[in-house]
Amino acid sequence: MFIIFCVSGALAQNYNNYTLPTYPSMSGGWLALGGANDVLMPHINLKMPEGNWTYPYDYYPVFARNQNVTGTFFGTSRTAGSTIGVIVLKLDTSSFQEALRELYKTEAFDRVEPTGFKSITLNGTGIGHFSINCLTSGLYVLLVVDLKKLSVLSALPMFATDDEISVESPDIAAKGETLKVKIKVLQGQRNISRMYGAAIVSLETYRAASINTSSNGLKDKMTSVISLGNKSLKLVGEPKISQTIVDQILPILPDDSALAMAESNKTESEMYLIHDGDWKPGRYVLTCGVYSNNGLGGIRQKIIEMV
Numbered sequence: 077m078f079i080i081f082c083v084s085g086a087l088a089q090n091y092n093n094y095t096l097p098t099y100p101s102m103s104g105g106w107l108a109l110g111g112a113n114d115v116l117m118p119h120i121n122l123k124m125p126e127g128n129w130t131y132p133y134d135y136y137p138v139f140a141r142n143q144n145v146t147g148t149f150f151g152t153s154r155t156a157g158s159t160i161g162v163i164v165l166k167l168d169t170s171s172f173q174e175a176l177r178e179l180y181k182t183e184a185f186d187r188v189e190p191t192g193f194k195s196i197t198l199n200g201t202g203i204g205h206f207s208i209n210c211l212t213s214g215l216y217v218l219l220v221v222d223l224k225k226l227s228v229l230s231a232l233p234m235f236a237t238d239d240e241i242s243v244e245s246p247d248i249a250a251k252g253e254t255l256k257v258k259i260k261v262l263q264g265q266r267n268i269s270r271m272y273g274a275a276i277v278s279l280e281t282y283r284a285a286s287i288n289t290s291s292n293g294l295k296d297k298m299t300s301v302i303s304l305g306n307k308s309l310k311l312v313g314e315p316k317i318s319q320t321i322v323d324q325i326l327p328i329l330p331d332d333s334a335l336a337m338a339e340s341n342k343t344e345s346e347m348y349l350i351h352d353g354d355w356k357p358g359r360y361v362l363t364c365g366v367y368s369n370n371g372l373g374g375i376r377q378k379i380i381e382m383v
Contacts, residue, residue, distance in 0.1 A: 107220065107230050110146040112137035115377055116361060118285040125292060137232065138375060140240035140263055142210040149220050149230065151202030160229065161221040162206050164192035166214050191216065195223070211236040239264035241374035243274075243364045248381045251355040254348050257336070259364050261343040261374065270368045272345035273322070276380060277333040279359040281305055305330040332356060357382050 114135040121130050139145060149160065191211075198204040208218075213236050220230040240263035249255050257274045281304065291298035300311045307328035311321065322337070329335060332355045336347035360382050365375040 105152065105230050106150050107218070107232055108148045108150070109137050109232075109234070110148075111143060112139060112145075112234075113376055114138070115363075115375060116282065118282070118287055121286070121288045123288075123290040137234050139211065139234060139236045140374070141213040141236050141238055142263075143236070143240070144210055145208040145234070147206050147208070147218075149196075149198070149204050149206070151198050151204070151229070153202055155198055155222075155229070156200050156202040157198060159195060159197045159223060160204065161223045162192075162194040162196060162208070163219040163221055164208060164211075165217045165219070166191045166212075167217060213238045237372060237374045238370060239366055239373035241364070241366055241376055243362070243376050243378060245362060245378070245380065247378075248383060249351065250383055251351050251357070254350050255334075255380070256346065256348055257362070257364065258344060258346045259366065261366060264343070264373060266343065267341055268368055269339060269341055270345075270366045270373060271337060271339050272347065272364075272366050273335070273337045274347050274349060274362065274364045275329075275333065275335045276349050276360050276362045277304075277330065278356070279361050279379070281330050281332070282361045302328070304328050332360075351382075355382055 115138055117134060117136050119130075122128065147162075149162070151158075151160075192208055194206045194208070196204040196206050211234075216234040216236065218232050218234055219228055221227065222229055239261045242260045242262055244258040244260070245255060255276065259272050259274065261270070284305070286303045287300060288303075289298065289300040298312070298314055302309045302311070302325065305328075307330070309324055309328050311324070326335065334349040334351065336349050338345045338347055358381075360380045361377060362380050363375070363377050366373040
């Protein structure tokens with residue numbers, strides 16, 4: 077998931093005008109997607125030879141493979157009645173820096189090969205609706221383009237996962253109790269080994285978490301610092317999903333948190349998160365995910381109220 081966060085940060089700063097419907101922009105030029113499984117984002121800062129970026133959004137839109145994506149572009153009075161293009165590009169996720177280079181190609185449209193294209197006409201108030209055909213799994217960029225000027229009006233990253241998962245857990249928990257979490261794979265390949273994981277951390281700690289990445293352009297020279305509370309972890313090299321990274325993150329988890337993992341060939345798994353008696357009442361973020369040799373399979377979050 078780390079590589080998704082980093083690549084999205086680079087894109088977002090270049091075209092900083094996407095927002096979820098919860099945070100509308102009165103100035104127009106923003107996008108809203110339907111059916112997205114939104115993931116709360118930590119603070120992300122990138123320092124690369126091409127420039128410095130900060131991820132400006134609160135959430136990240138995640139879809140399941142083969143899920144149709146519907147969206148609305150909210151333009152301005154100046155764009156009312158005009159025809160715009162909605163372009164979908166798929167990025168290479170095998171390398172963070174290769175994906176970053178692909179992002180720069182979006183500034184020269186003759187150098188990119190779109191996965192999908194839609195032409196829509198905005199109504200009298202500058203609003204237009206669109207639908208994107210089923211996506212295969214992977215990392216995407218959605219661009220809204222002024223077809224006459226070939227300029228980007230708005231953009232956002234999207235991610236389509238192999239698996240669609242559901243999470244079952246109580247909405248309210250008491251400190252000292254054991255929180256039962258069940259993760260189910262609703263859509264995905266059968267009879268393969270998956271790692272199921274569930275983690276819970278206070279909303280306050282989650283919002284204060286940060287990822288700072290820097291690189292001189294070489295893969296083995298990239299460094300990333302993950303900070304949680306007053307603890308941090310430094311990673312060297314391009315980030316990739318692995319058990320090693322999970323093991324490294326464990327020691328920096330704050331006291332008011334818990335983590336459970338299980339490996340299974342089945343399409344569901346039950347885990348138990350043990351609450352420490354020192355936990356404070358309040359809102360906590362429960363993050364659940366599955367991954368396999370194919371990479372990240374699915375991710376979903378929910379808010380738990382600790383009483």
